Amino acid sequence: MTARAAPVQISPGKGLGNITLGASLHNVLTRVKSHPQTFPSIDLAYSSCDPLRKPVVLNLPSNGLRLRFDGPDQRLRLIEVLDFSKADLVYKNQDVLKSGKSSEPTTSPQGPSFRHVYNRLFGPSFPGEYVPPADQSPYGTYVLSYPGVAFSFPLQHSAWSEHCDFVALLSSSAALSATSMAIFQGSSWPETRVKLFTQQPQYPRSLAVVSKTRDSFADEIEEFHIFGSGKLEVTRRTSAPLQINLGETTPQDLIAEFGPPDAIYRKNDRRISIHRAAGGDALHLSPSPGRGMDIPDTDHSSNNSVTDDSDEEILPSSIGDPALLPSECFFNYFHHGFDAFISHPTTPGPAFPTSELPDPSPQPSASSQLTVTKIILHGNVPGSYPFNRHRRSRWAIHLDQSGNGLTSESPYDEISSQLRSVWKGSYANASEERAMQRPMVLNRGWGDSPESSVEFLGGWEETTSKGPRAGGDSHDGGLGNTELFGFPGLLFEVLKNGAVSCLTVY
Incomplete structure (x- = not known):
């Protein structure tokens, strides 16, 4: 008792x-x-x-x-x-x-x-x-x-x-x-x-928002809207929507709007780089030579244990001085549900063929200005290995001007079907389309901690799971693998049940 x-x-x-x-x-x-x-x-x-x-x-x-x-x-x-x-x-x-x-x-x-x-x-x-x-x-x-x-x-x-x-x-x-x-x-x-689970909650997601003034605590994020061409809009509980342009928005912009990150990590592990486009056509997920898409790093620090040897924590004193930040690092916003990858500017993914947005202009390679080049949105799906590391982040992908789009609750089969239809005209043939949609298996179950290892097994491997996890304390003996599916500017991490565990926008 x-x-x-x-x-x-x-x-x-x-x-x-x-x-x-x-x-x-x-x-x-x-x-x-x-x-x-x-x-x-x-x-x-x-x-x-x-x-x-x-x-x-x-x-x-x-x-x-x-x-x-x-x-x-x-x-x-x-x-x-x-x-x-x-x-x-x-x-x-x-x-x-x-x-x-x-x-x-x-x-x-x-x-x-x-x-x-x-x-x-x-x-x-x-x-x-x-x-x-x-x-x-x-x-x-x-x-x-x-x-x-x-x-x-x-x-x-x-x-x-x-x-x-x-x-x-x-x-x-x-x-x-x-x-x-x-x-x-x-x-x-x-x-x-009758409306218990659908009505708009009166109180915020965190007690900190209630107990602190608006000026001392960043407003809550409601949803990310993804428009392609590296453009995102963030709707918030009370503040005006915020625009994020990949390759242009700076770390200081994020800090001004969302507050200091909960953690900053320098990324040293480059194991996934073997799968990049050079010499690897079978794993190059781009639908056309003119709309190239390198596979981004998926082993970001937010999905790794803080004891992972591949990550190095940056002291908070580095936040206020851009000169002290490394050339590549992750801003982890656990209570907002997302991470941001900070690096020198890169050209974002292309616009959706069905949208009216132009493709982004190439970014200057010699720029010394650090910018946000990737946004990682976490689903906090019960049963997934990174469960409860981040708050759930909701998102919507707007493929055209109709307002209809894909959401963070959409099953991946539905997401894949619509995105494949959008990009269908960019494939050379059916064989190329099949090759580009071949999934890669991401293992999060090997190593000293549940998230400390990233191993790619190939698209044919079967994942295993023995049951649900409660609060991250699992006795699951399976590998707990997830599958990675890529489209230009988007990378989906998908569970066996079809739920999207993580979406990387770049």
């Missing part, structure tokens, strides 16, 4: 203690794992077939809590208390679980009685919702809703009637103490239930 912690304040419509509705899965899981004495047991449940569209559930059994996140954005939507005996809950300095003797009959002494909730804690309310038993149980469930919070009371099905006074009924011996409590964003549970 864990030591009893300080009382946890209930904030209807907002959160429970320091767990806030709207918080990102990355933010909540990172804070929970940093307090193992308070949260000794963590269980993460998700759909292994569709992890980006189905909800993700974080169970904290030792604390009697269950947290539900939506799949696409990984934001906290519902906080449930399933065992009132495992946490000291208070509401406006009033204990939720009434101490002392109780004359009310109950088979669930852990929960508060209806009288305690109705008379002492939250006061009068509109009639709630009765849910009949699904099996032969003699008890149904009466859900009593208040704005932002609801309680579930077992109620004898034989005693239920639509014409009964619900206060008298729930105060009688036919009702038991509450078995659970839910905290949500909305005026009532029946109204919120």
Whole structure:
């Protein structure tokens, strides 16, 4: 049994203690794992077939809590208390679980009685919702809703009637103490239930944004929009959209808009360079000689352990002085969900043939100015090796001016089909098209740490996986390989279930 912690304040419509509705899965899981004495047991449940569209559930059994996140954005939507005996809950300095003797009959002494909730804690309310038993149980469930919070009371099905006074009924011996409590964003549970995972969260992904002023903390990123030709637009929670032009945007521009990076790494490992275009036509992923595409480095530091010998951490004092930065390094923004590769200017990938943008102009090779030449967007897919290293980053690829495009939740088969159609006219023949779409297998399972090795096995290798991972602590004995697929200016890292784990834009 864990030591009893300080009382946890209930904030209807907002959160429970320091767990806030709207918080990102990355933010909540990172804070929970940093307090193992308070949260000794963590269980993460998700759909292994569709992890980006189905909800993700974080169970904290030792604390009697269950947290539900939506799949696409990984934001906290519902906080449930399933065992009132495992946490000291208070509401406006009033204990939720009434101490002392109780004359009310109950088979669930852990929960508060209806009288305690109705008379002492939250006061009068509109009639709630009765849910009949699904099996032969003699008890149904009466859900009593208040704005932002609801309680579930077992109620004898034989005693239920639509014409009964619900206060008298729930105060009688036919009702038991509450078995659970839910905290949500909305005026009532029946109204919120239908839009629980789709409505816009009121609160930000991180408590830091709430506790600090706008001037002292960078605004949250909502989504990256990719237009081709090295052009990206970043939409943010409150600030105006930001334009990133690869080969032009500087490290100082990033720092001004997103704050200092969480880490900076010099990249020394060049093992993937053997696959570059020179002398390697079979692995050259360009659809035409005029629209060349070298394979970018995929073993960026964000997907490697901080103890990886191929990476060297740069001191934070280097950030303010460009002269102290190495010629090639990664800016890691874990809480924003992306990395930026900093180097001398290079020519970005071409424009999409279906767009109205021109191809980018060649960058001067002799320029001494460091710029952003690649953006790496992390999916934070449950079950992947780099899970919870970054916050989930959402993106959309705009192939034309219609506004319709591919998104970070699109299965890769759908992404591949549309991109192959867009670039089809650039292939010399069907054989060249097949060769260029041959995947490379990226292994993240060999070495001293899960992300410390990059080995390319060839497009024919089968990946292995033995089950889901919870919070990055896997006992999976498989290789955990992912496949790399390339198009001009884009490189996709894809899991076995078709989810895009990482997108590199260059």
